[in-house]
Amino acid sequence: MSVHKVIYDTDPGIDDAMALLFLHFSPDVDLVGITTVMGNARIETTTRNALYLKERFNIPCPVAQGASLPLDGTDEEPPAHIHGHNGLGDVALPEVISAKPDTRPAYQFIIDMVRAFPNEICIVAVGRMTNLALALRAAPDIAGLVKQVVIMGGAFGFHGHFGNVSPAAEANIHGDALAADEVFGASWPLTAVGLDVTLETLMLEPYLRDLRAKAGAVGEFIWEITRLYERFYQSFGMPGISVHDSSAVAFLIAPELFKVRRGPIRVVQGGIAHGATIQKDDGKTHRPGAWDNRPSHDVCVDVQREAFLQLYFDTIVRGANG
Ligand code: BDR
Ligand code: CA
Numbered sequence: 366m367s368v369h370k371v372i373y374d375t376d377p378g379i380d381d382a383m384a385l386l387f388l389h390f391s392p393d394v395d396l397v398g399i400t401t402v403m404g405n406a407r408i409e410t411t412t413r414n415a416l417y418l419k420e421r422f423n424i425p426c427p428v429a430q431g432a433s434l435p436l437d438g439t440d441e442e443p444p445a446h447i448h449g450h451n452g453l454g455d456v457a458l459p460e461v462i463s464a465k466p467d468t469r470p471a472y473q474f475i476i477d478m479v480r481a482f483p484n485e486i487c488i489v490a491v492g493r494m495t496n497l498a499l500a501l502r503a504a505p506d507i508a509g510l511v512k513q514v515v516i517m518g519g520a521f522g523f524h525g526h527f528g529n530v531s532p533a534a535e536a537n538i539h540g541d542a543l544a545a546d547e548v549f550g551a552s553w554p555l556t557a558v559g560l561d562v563t564l565e566t567l568m569l570e571p572y573l574r575d576l577r578a579k580a581g582a583v584g585e586f587i588w589e590i591t592r593l594y595e596r597f598y599q600s601f602g603m604p605g606i607s608v609h610d611s612s613a614v615a616f617l618i619a620p621e622l623f624k625v626r627r628g629p630i631r632v633v634q635g636g637i638a639h640g641a642t643i644q645k646d647d648g649k650t651h652r653p654g655a656w657d658n659r660p661s662h663d664v665c666v667d668v669q670r671e672a673f674l675q676l677y678f679d680t681i682v683r684g685a686n687g
Contacts, residue, residue, distance in 0.1 A: 369487045376404030376492030377414040379594045384610035390684020393618045399428045400471035402492040406452030408433040416464040431471025432495035435541035454590040472499035479507040491517040491610035498544035514555040517613040519642035523561035523666045534640030542640045546632040555662040558613045562668040567605030583685035624667035629659035
């Protein structure tokens with residue numbers, strides 16, 4: 366079994382925290398860095414949360430703080446009604462965290478690691494794509510040196526999913542549409558894990574209760590941070606929570622659970638469809654257009670729901686008790 370060296374680019378974030386634990390406890394993953402970005406909360410908060418999670422769960426890798434604003438500089442109010450004012454469901458957190466961030470900004474950390482481990486690093490990016498775009502702008506050569514990029518972002522219309530933050534766009538892409546278009550424009554091996562599959566794998570309350578019962582302090586933590594998140598999903602009639610970011614981790618460690626479609630991806634900039642992600646299917650022919658001369662990437666179009674849920678459950682329970 367090959368172990369993936371992973372940089373986790375994240376905006377913790379409730380589902381981000383759950384995915385971080387999934388990475389941390391996965392025997393197939395060597396987590397070599399966590400980079401933070403604004404999104405589910407402001408950058409100071411997402412970085413504090415990453416440092417808190419590192420400390421609380423003994424995650425040995427460094428944390429590097431990333432972008433505080435998207436590339437176009439627009440400042441958006443974070444979604445406190447989904448992730449809480451503290452980004453972790455408003456559970457009590459310690460006043461002081463002793464772990465300190467790496468001295469480098471996230472994009473520089475990414476560049477340094479990719480160059481230090483050529484063709485070995487997998488980037489799992491589950492927030493705005495700002496840090497990745499900044500890294501590509503500063504060091505375009507890294508595109509040829511990264512082993513794999515898996516992003517949680519986008520919605521391509523499969524299973525009827527087109528957007529969550531708007532009817533046309535998914536939050537991570539909408540939050541920095543320019544960065545996302547640049548990341549999709551890079552010639553690196555990239556897979557987008559979008560709402561098409563993440564909204565198909567809800568964790569229902571009995572599942573979370575079972576995890577709580579079997580995964581000790583880790584299960585209890587997941588249970589606590591998901592209370593607010595669950596109420597948010599219930600408020601519009603969803604029977605469970607979508608743990609978007611863990612689907613990206615699942616793709617990394619068990620790609621056989623997913624079906625993909627290949628083709629170049631563009632992101633709509635501005636207007637009512639701002640942040641919409643549109644892939645041109647490699648199997649189809651169109652008139653010349655905005656997708657020409659762009660690299661093909663994979664988009665997840667289907668997932669084996671039960672197998673994904675089982676993989677997450679088993680990984681957390683085994684890791685928590687190990
Ligand atoms: C994405 O947006 C964030 O709220 C989640 O953490 C996830 O990465 C889902 O649209
Ligand atoms: Ca996220």
